[in-house]
Amino acid sequence: MRLTLLKRMLLLLLFAAWQQAQAQNNPASKDYLTIENYYKVKWGFAGEFIDLWKANHYPLLKKAMEKGDIIRVTTEVPMLHAGEDTRWDFRVTIVFKSAVQAFDANLTRPYKKQLYPDTAKLRKDEQHRFELLISHWDVLTDKIDLND
Known part of the structure; x- marks a missing residue:
């Protein structure tokens, strides 16, 4: 767990530096960050997953979109x-507002209790999803x- 957090922090720093360099080269560009999840x-079992x-x-993710931290989710x-x-079998493309949101481990945590009051059921369902x-x-x- 500690190594994962360390990796996320390192990636966040690298991408923040990359975004700053991109913005300096093209001030009109958006700082959006796109990640494809495969x-x-x-x-x-693809349908069940x-x-x-x-x-x-x-x-x-929809809650994070409502807040503005995520720009778009496509599947x-x-x-x-x-x-x-x-x-x-399934690809999810998420466009984040910035690298900060993309690598924020707590991005959706505030919405869990609101959306899923039965945390035991959610935990069991998510465990099964990952078993698949x-x-x-x-x-x-x-x-x-391509025009440059």
Whole structure:
């Protein structure tokens, strides 16, 4: 746990420095930060995983959008098959207002009790959602201007 917090803090510092450099090079640019979350689920359980994600995680992200910390959340599923080594079943793209929000471990915590008064049920559902996972990875993305 301590190592994870340390990693998050380091990433936050790196991205804050990167954003500052980007803003200096292009003062009109937004400081938005985009992260794609990929989920590879056990065969036959993608629908159940997505249902649990929609019920237990998406409402928290919507609250953060209402507050303005998250700009946009989009989800996608692949339409064609892929090899087992490259397949993913669910992608969530989150555009954060800034790196500060993106790496804030407490971003959605204030909304949990409000949205999920039965914390034991939430914990059990979230445990099951993660039991369905084979792997999960996050990709930090940046747009490039092809006209430059």
